[in-house]
Amino acid sequence: EIVMTQSPATLSVSPGERATLSCRARLSVSSNLAWYQQKPGQAPRLLIYGASTRATGIPARFSGSGSGTEFTLTISSLQSEDFAVYYCQHYNNWPWTFGQGTKVEIK
Amino acid sequence: EVQLVESGGGLVQPGGSLRLSCAASGFTFSSYSMNWVRQAPGKGLEWVSYISSSSSAIYYADSVKGRFTISRDNAKNSLYLQMNSLRDEDTAVYYCARGLQYPDYWGQGTLVTVSS
Numbered sequence: 001e002i003v004m005t006q007s008p009a010t011l012s013v014s015p016g017e018r019a020t021l022s023c024r025a026r027l028s029v030s031s032n033l034a035w036y037q038q039k040p041g042q043a044p045r046l047l048i049y050g051a052s053t054r055a056t057g058i059p060a061r062f063s064g065s066g067s068g069t070e071f072t073l074t075i076s077s078l079q080s081e082d083f084a085v086y087y088c089q090h091y092n093n094w095p096w097t098f099g100q101g102t103k104v105e106i107k
Numbered sequence: 108e109v110q111l112v113e114s115g116g117g118l119v120q121p122g123g124s125l126r127l128s129c130a131a132s133g134f135t136f137s138s139y140s141m142n143w144v145r146q147a148p149g150k151g152l153e154w155v156s157y158i159s160s161s162s163s164a165i166y167y168a169d170s171v172k173g174r175f176t177i178s179r180d181n182a183k184n185s186l187y188l189q190m191n192s193l194r195d196e197d198t199a200v201y202y203c204a205r206g207l208q209y210p211d212y213w214g215q216g217t218l219v220t221v222s223s
Contacts, residue, residue: 042215043215091209
């Protein structure tokens with residue numbers, strides 16, 4: 001299986017600032033990568049698929065980039081509702097695997 | 108509006124069995140692949156199983172292979188997960204999630220607790 005590694009584990013950011021989250025795959029997953037946001041007590045929500053395509057209804061402040069083994073999720077100007085845990089997931093082959101998550105907290 | 112509602116979770120002893128259900132609405136269920144994804148308390152997400160729209164393709168994570176069985180009933184718009192020989196490490200919230208490649212809609216989950 002392909003191991004996905006996210007960094008940092010925790011990111012402390014002030015509202016209005018930019019947040020940059022990283023996800024690395026042990027092997028190439030091409031552009032078959034998705035990002036999810038999860039708030040406490042809630043199900044994950046799809047943000048990005050195909051490494052860079054925003055899902056329906058996702059604000060433009062969320063953007064994804066990368067291909068192969070290195071990926072980035074950028075939140076251009078953090079809003080209060082963006083403080084959450086973010087997961088990357090590859091779907092290049094079976095089994096799907098997720099990163100361990102990055103918690104974005106208020107600085 | 109797409110809705111996925113899981114049920115069937117609860118407390119079960121190690122070695123026991125449980126059957127989870129997921130009721131789907133708001134989309135043509137028979138046209139979509141479905142998955143089960145779980146999350147242990149305070150931990151990350153783990154994909155468990157996949158079933159194609161016609162049930163012709165089924166995959167499992169190694170951690171559940173031989174113990175769990177995924178199935179669906181397109182006439183009832185329902186997804187199932189039969190879980191046998193449950194272990195402590197199967198304790199988690201189990202989500203049903205729609206999608207062939209990436210889950211685009213998720214249910215709210217049902218908690219399975221394996222404990223004596």
